[in-house]
Amino acid sequence: MSTFQSNILNIYGEKGKVWLDELPLLVVAISLKQELRDLKEAINLSYNYVLSSLQGDHHIILKIGLDSETRLIQISSATLYSCFCRTNRDMIANARI
Numbered sequence: 001m002s003t004f005q006s007n008i009l010n011i012y013g014e015k016g017k018v019w020l021d022e023l024p025l026l027v028v029a030i031s032l033k034q035e036l037r038d039l040k041e042a043i044n045l046s047y048n049y050v051l052s053s054l055q056g057d058h059h060i061i062l063k064i065g066l067d068s069e070t071r072l073i074q075i076s077s078a079t080l081y082s083c084f085c086r087t088n089r090d091m092i093a094n095a096r097i
Helices: 005-031 088-096
Strands: 038-043 048-055 058-066 071-077 082-085
Touching: 005 038, 005 048, 005 058, 038 058
Parallel strands: none
Antiparallel strands: 038 048, 048 058, 058 071, 071 082
């Protein structure tokens, strides 16, 4: 188990386990909806899941985190573009449309 997985499980317990289980689907849903490609996981993850990718010609950082109040997803680039989404389930549902 990675440090990232261990941290999430230690902090969030069962909620963290569910989130970790859903994370691969969430990444696929976001990448399809936001037209991201060439996703690469950052090294040394601790509390947020971070990937670099391309969106068109723009280098993008995708940061997915779980906190005790809400689930937030942030997509940002060097031009300070960002998108916040309410929940993992909203992103997965919207990606299926």
